[in-house]
Amino acid sequence: MKLFLTAEAIILPAALLLAVLRSLPGPVFFPIRALAIVYADLFRGIPTILVIFMLGFGMPALGLSWIPDSQFFWAVVALSLVYTAYVSEVYRAGIESVHPSQAAAARSLGLTHAQSLRHVVLPQAIRRVIPPLLNDFIGLQKDTALVGALGVVEAFRQSQIDQAATFNGTYYLVAATLFVALTIPLARFTDWLVARDRRRQQAGRLV
Amino acid sequence: MTVGAAPMLQLEGVSKSFGDLEVLRGIDLTLAEHEVVCLIGASGSGKSTMLRCVNLLEPIDAGRIVVGGEEITGRGVDVDRVRRGIGIVFQSFNLFPHMSVLENVTLAPRKARGLSRAGAITEADALLTRFGLADKRGEYPDRLSGGQQQRVAIVRALAMQPRLLLLDEITSALDPELVAEVLDVIRELAAGGMTMLIATHEMGFARDVANRVCFLDAGRILEQGPPEAIFGSPQEERTRQFLQRIVAAGRL
Numbered sequence: 001m002k003l004f005l006t007a008e009a010i011i012l013p014a015a016l017l018l019a020v021l022r023s024l025p026g027p028v029f030f031p032i033r034a035l036a037i038v039y040a041d042l043f044r045g046i047p048t049i050l051v052i053f054m055l056g057f058g059m060p061a062l063g064l065s066w067i068p069d070s071q072f073f074w075a076v077v078a079l080s081l082v083y084t085a086y087v088s089e090v091y092r093a094g095i096e097s098v099h100p101s102q103a104a105a106a107r108s109l110g111l112t113h114a115q116s117l118r119h120v121v122l123p124q125a126i127r128r129v130i131p132p133l134l135n136d137f138i139g140l141q142k143d144t145a146l147v148g149a150l151g152v153v154e155a156f157r158q159s160q161i162d163q164a165a166t167f168n169g170t171y172y173l174v175a176a177t178l179f180v181a182l183t184i185p186l187a188r189f190t191d192w193l194v195a196r197d198r199r200r201q202q203a204g205r206l207v
Numbered sequence: 208m209t210v211g212a213a214p215m216l217q218l219e220g221v222s223k224s225f226g227d228l229e230v231l232r233g234i235d236l237t238l239a240e241h242e243v244v245c246l247i248g249a250s251g252s253g254k255s256t257m258l259r260c261v262n263l264l265e266p267i268d269a270g271r272i273v274v275g276g277e278e279i280t281g282r283g284v285d286v287d288r289v290r291r292g293i294g295i296v297f298q299s300f301n302l303f304p305h306m307s308v309l310e311n312v313t314l315a316p317r318k319a320r321g322l323s324r325a326g327a328i329t330e331a332d333a334l335l336t337r338f339g340l341a342d343k344r345g346e347y348p349d350r351l352s353g354g355q356q357q358r359v360a361i362v363r364a365l366a367m368q369p370r371l372l373l374l375d376e377i378t379s380a381l382d383p384e385l386v387a388e389v390l391d392v393i394r395e396l397a398a399g400g401m402t403m404l405i406a407t408h409e410m411g412f413a414r415d416v417a418n419r420v421c422f423l424d425a426g427r428i429l430e431q432g433p434p435e436a437i438f439g440s441p442q443e444e445r446t447r448q449f450l451q452r453i454v455a456a457g458r459l
Binding site: 115 | 287303
């Protein structure tokens with residue numbers, strides 16, 4: 001839970017930054033755009049468990065004194081790296097779904113590119129991608145089970161330990177229930193957010 | 208040079224292509240302060256592109272554009288500063304759907320003119336009241352009629368206190384019974400001395416409100432003059448054909 005929340009707190013702003021960097025206009029920003037693309041391609045391509053192993057076992061094994069050897073730390077870093085790549089693509093889809101005429105209207109009023117992004121494009125983009133963001137939110141929460149392999153004890157690892165000690169399979173059921181108990185309230189909260197925006201902005205019933 | 212001596216807007220040999228398609232082919236046009244000029248012509252004749260170029264939403268390929276004596280198409284021009292002085296209203300309103308009417312109108316004055324929130328709201332309320340929208344200030348755009356949305360868009364542009372207003376077929380997306388309320392706003396602005404460049408298909412309106420009418424054909428200003436001359440005795444064959452089609456369609 002702590003693992004998941006720490007990672008999410010890093011991922012949401014980092015992914016947004018990445019998506020914004022990728023949407024920068026003009027040839028001047030080509031190197032930045034290219035870096036953002038390479039990052040997203042790389043970390044969406046490598047299996048999550050591999051990144052977790054590379055960082056979780058690999059980094060401490062370098063034996064450098066200034067590198068933290070906490071498994072928890074590397075678990076957070078690995079999950080953040082992977083999910084930032086996924087989530088940035090979700091944000092990007094949202095940004096691109098906002099019609100260019102919105103940015104044109106904002107710029108025509110004399111707002112700068114950054115102001116137009118901050119006040120006009122991003123608020124609309126983020127509202128639209130809340131449901132797919134929740135998808136990745138849940139995905140991340142479930143993938144925290146992977147870092148059990150590093151020896152970080154999360155819900156799944158704990159249930160394995162308890163099951164092994166007592167030969168009682170219901171511990172798995174308890175772990176599964178814990179995951180779902182987190183997911184369902186989040187899903188309903190998302191539905192409520194989306195419905196509220198709709199009610200506010202749109203007239204009457206939706207066909 | 209004394210204030211007001213320079214023309215408000217000057218286009219000199221402005222050309223613009225999209226790929227192989229030449230949309231503007233050497234446009235020359237001058238607007239004096241307080242002048243209202245209507246652009247008429249078939250779809251694709253370059254009216255909208257011309258307005259978007261003046262607002263620097265499209266870069267031009269050749270020529271220059273001068274606003275209030277300052278060339279705005281040169282290198283190193285701060286486009287945001289230029290745009291603050293030029294308002295544009297679009298055919299499809301382009302209001303910000305996630306903001307209330309009041310937020311739509313106050314956003315740019317606060318962020319681009321640096322007004323305080325209270326100052327921007329005071330100004331916005333005065334404008335909304337003037338155009339009969341005071342009771343809509345808390346509504347979201349999608350809850351308004353097309354005519355109301357377009358009037359809000361006009362107020363949003365006016366809130367930046369532009370010295371030049373560009374109107375891009377602002378009644379084309381409206382139901383016929385909503386057109387009048389929007390055109391009345393423009394008449395009031397014209398009477399108040401606002402300099403305006405208007406692309407329109409409303410010939411009756413152009414005849415009423417314009418000091419000068421320009422007929423655009425394939426990216427050129429083919430003919431221009433006072434509305435009586437253009438609509439009464441057009442000199443060019445293309446202009447006559449265009450106006451005949453308009454009359455046949457019952458739009459004049």
